[in-house]
Amino acid sequence: MILITGSTGQIGRLVTEHLLNIGVPVRAFVRDEKSFDYLGNSSLEVAVGTFEDKKSIEKAVEGVDRLFLVARDNPNQVAQHDNVIKVAERCGVKHIVKLSAFGASKNSPIFLMRAHAETEEQLRNSKMNWTFLRPQLYMQNLLRFGDSVAENNRFSAPMGANAFALVDIRDVAVVAAKVLKDGDHASKIYTLTGPNAINYTEIAKYLSTILHQSIKYHPVPPEEFYQTLLSEGKPSWRAHDLAYIAEAYPRDRKSLITNDISDLLQRPANSIQTFLSDHQTTFQRKE
Ligand SMILES: NC(=O)c1ccc[n+]([C@@H]2O[C@H](COP(=O)([O-])OP(=O)(O)OC[C@H]3O[C@@H](n4cnc5c(N)ncnc54)[C@H](OP(=O)(O)O)[C@@H]3O)[C@@H](O)[C@H]2O)c1
Numbered sequence: 259m260i261l262i263t264g265s266t267g268q269i270g271r272l273v274t275e276h277l278l279n280i281g282v283p284v285r286a287f288v289r290d291e292k293s294f295d296y297l298g299n300s301s302l303e304v305a306v307g308t309f310e311d312k313k314s315i316e317k318a319v320e321g322v323d324r325l326f327l328v329a330r331d332n333p334n335q336v337a338q339h340d341n342v343i344k345v346a347e348r349c350g351v352k353h354i355v356k357l358s359a360f361g362a363s364k365n366s367p368i369f370l371m372r373a374h375a376e377t378e379e380q381l382r383n384s385k386m387n388w389t390f391l392r393p394q395l396y397m398q399n400l401l402r403f404g405d406s407v408a409e410n411n412r413f414s415a416p417m418g419a420n421a422f423a424l425v426d427i428r429d430v431a432v433v434a435a436k437v438l439k440d441g442d443h444a445s446k447i448y449t450l451t452g453p454n455a456i457n458y459t460e461i462a463k464y465l466s467t468i469l470h471q472s473i474k475y476h477p478v479p480p481e482e483f484y485q486t487l488l489s490e491g492k493p494s495w496r497a498h499d500l501a502y503i504a505e506a507y508p509r510d511r512k513s514l515i516t517n518d519i520s521d522l523l524q525r526p527a528n529s530i531q532t533f534l535s536d537h538q539t540t541f542q543r544k545e
Pocket residue numbers: 263264265266267268269270288289290293307308309310328329330331338357358359360370392393394395396399
């Protein structure tokens with residue numbers, strides 16, 4: 259049995275869907291059964307619980323061989339994952355596939371990347387097999403600019419002129435489903451990126467072409483972005499990560515890109531043009 263944590267989230271939901279579509283039975287770990295779509299599918303079991311509640315994790319991992327470990331970034335993430343790792347190891351789980359992040363490092367200026375590095379280390383020190391999936395920034399983050407583009411033909415972000423090899427979460431989810439289904443890939447780190455490194459001015463150009471109107475990117479200084487998020491009530495650790503995340507990526511475009519998605523899936527990773535075109539209605543004015 260495969261246990262999917264974070265199964266109501268962006269990635270976990272797609273991984274659950276892929277595995278069910280190819281007939282692989284899964285158990286979904288959910289906090290609230292009502293927020294889950296796939297009830298009624300005969301290949302799906304649901305285990306209700308939280309990362310804080312070790313008893314619920316114990317019940318959820320009963321008979322589980324492989325586990326997909328995903329959470330929402332939060333200040334308690336390392337402790338939450340520590341609970342899952344310890345219970346899973348004690349209860350006989352053989353392999354954990356961890357959704358981590360490009361740039362995971364204890365020396366990163368970004369909190370979430372330091373947290374991922376700590377959990378990776380806990381897994382390396384466990385007796386279980388592990389695989390780390392380290393996606394770069396998600397293309398889906400761009401969907402947040404939908405209203406701004408639709409209403410004002412522009413979007414703002416603290417990304418300067420830096421390029422990123424943004425990755426489509428649909429690719430990340432197919433890779434995760436494959437790794438979980440195959441059951442090998444032990445001690446492998448897959449760095450999941452899009453096929454090209456692009457900056458936000460180039461993204462604005464692609465959007466302009468797709469939408470047939472001029473869209474502009476407005477770079478915001480990170481400190482200004484940070485202060486705005488604080489004034490909107492974001493906790494400082496999160497405001498800092500969102501404002502300064504560009505600092506965590508190399509400047510050299512070539513070192514942003516890997517072939518891991520195409521090697522694993524035997525097809526190219528989705529391009530930004532495909533992504534923007536598939537989601538163009540999000541950026542269009544609603545009548
Ligand atoms: N955004 C990016 O560009 C990017 C890039 C690389 C890596 N990442 C990494 O991707 C991960 C987030 O993935 P995602 O976007 O799929 O997440 P998401 O959509 O925010 O979903 C998070 C999931 O975790 C569950 N969850 C949260 N707290 C929990 C708890 N205490 N106990 C049990 N379940 C809990 C949520 O359940 P509920 O539905 O009940 O809340 C939800 O299913 C993060 O680790 C992030 O660092 C993000």
